[in-house]
Amino acid sequence: MREFFRNWKRKLGVVTLLTACVVAGLWMNRITNIGASAPVGRGTHYRATLIPDGICVTVIRVHPRPAETLVTVIPYIPIFIPLTLLSAWLLLSKPGTGKPCSSAD
Numbered sequence: 001m002r003e004f005f006r007n008w009k010r011k012l013g014v015v016t017l018l019t020a021c022v023v024a025g026l027w028m029n030r031i032t033n034i035g036a037s038a039p040v041g042r043g044t045h046y047r048a049t050l051i052p053d054g055i056c057v058t059v060i061r062v063h064p065r066p067a068e069t070l071v072t073v074i075p076y077i078p079i080f081i082p083l084t085l086l087s088a089w090l091l092l093s094k095p096g097t098g099k100p101c102s103s104a105d
Helices: 008-029 077-092
Strands: 034-039 044-051 054-061 068-075
Touching: 008 077, 068 077
Parallel strands: none
Antiparallel strands: 034 044, 044 054, 054 068
């Protein structure tokens, strides 16, 4: 079993699969009103909130214009499907031979 996880692709595949599972869990449980926010730069504030339809990302800019707000909702499916496909490719692909590419001899 240890031989299976010696390759970096397999380790990254497990991390990607766990991330996909977390996204699926959030999607299925319909958790709401959980969010995180962070001030970024001068006069810009980002906030991400979990809503039943997806992840709501709000950007509030107070500089140079007063209180400009941009709201975007990212559905769970466009996050979940690529993560699942990427993890499947990383876990199921054959590891390389480890030989470096050589230039024309």
